[in-house]
Amino acid sequence: MGYEWLALAAAFLWAVASLLSVVPAQHLGTFAYSRWRMGCTSIILGSMALYTGGWSSVEQSGVAAMMLSGVIGIFIGDTALFACLNRMGPRQAGLLFSCHAVFSAILGYFLFSETMTHIEFIGALLVFSGVLTAIFFGRKGQAANQLESIKGNVWAGITLGLLAALCQALGGIIAKPVMQTDIDPVAASAIRMMTAFAAHCLLFISGVKLARATLPMNIKIFAITAVNGFLAMAVGMTLILYALKQGNVGMVALLSSTTPIMLLPILWIYSGKRPNRFAWIGAMMAVAGTGILVV
Known part of the structure; x- marks a missing residue:
């Protein structure tokens, strides 16, 4: 399977998750x-890497980079994404997260002296315009839809979503050189995940109030959480790392940023409410803009 299909499969899994x-x-x-x-x-990925022998491919020289990628891309990025999701719902959070392709291009400009043409600037403008269109106009006619309601300050939600996108871009750029070696993607993904989990545990042990659960865990919530983690992180993120072994960061970022468009029909089926035209237009503008940036 080519890296294009791997990235698209990851985008679909992220939409479901x-x-x-x-x-x-x-x-x-x-x-x-x-x-x-x-x-x-972490348990799922660690067990998979142990079963397949992937741990033997890990070299000490690449561990620090993968750990840093895990702290930035997963510990900070994923936590910011779920904070955004709690405030803005899955569609709008997904749109903001799709900006990681834009940030990948911008970081490439500053870190690797890659130039940005006028066409690429238009692409970046399309992405942000599409995101803003979908967020501020995409909720028209959706007043009764709880998945579209915004809780708290809208700009706080937007900031969290953009932080998640920036961290995802940074995590991918940090991981890319290591993924071009012979390291097993499952083992690499396990290192990133275990590092992020360890950081969360340290935060919890420190007694920070934010780290405590709002309501106690139960069997139903645990089952959904485990399935979600398997789909999005164990499978989805590992597919992205496989894709990074074959393709460039920008193209993988583009294909994986199609999540907002994939999410629209899923939300339609789930809620029975058709997203309005601004939601579709904004999502397509965002993906078209990332296409201009990285193709």
């Missing part, structure tokens, strides 16, 4: 949900 995250994220709270999810995924 974002919808599955709504109930447990609201039940447990942002930090507790992220901690439980990362704990489940």
Whole structure:
């Protein structure tokens, strides 16, 4: 399977997982949900790498980079994403997260002296315009839809979503050189996940109030969290790392940023409410803009 299909498959899994995250994220709270999810995924990935012998491919020289990628891309990025999801719902959080392709291009400009043409600037403008269009106009006619309601300050939600996108871009750039070696993607993903989980555990042990669960864990919430972690992180993120072994960061970022468009029909089926035309237009503008940036 080519890296294009791997990235698209990851985008689809992220779309499904974002919808599955709504109930447990609201039940447990942002930090507790992220901690439980990362704990489940760490066990799954670690076991997979042990079964396949992937741990033998890990070289000490690449461990530090993968750990840093895990702290930035997963511990900070994923936690910010779920905080955004709790405030803005899966569609709008997914749109903001799709900006990681833009940030990948911008970081490439500053870190690797890559130039940005006028066409690429138009692409970046399209992405942000599409995101803003979908967020501020995409909720028209959706007043009764709880998945579209914004809780708290809208700009706080936007900031969290953009932080998640920036961290995802940074995590991918940090991981890329290591992924071009012979390291097993499952083992690499396990290192990132275990590091993020350890960071969450340290935060919880420190007694920070935000790290406590809003409501106690139960069997139903645990099952949803475990399935979500398996789909999005154990499978989805590992597919992205496989894709990074074959393709460039920008193209992988583009293909994986199609999640907002994939999420629209899923939300339509789930809620029975058709997203309005601004939601579709904004999502397509965002993906078209990322296409201009990285193709």
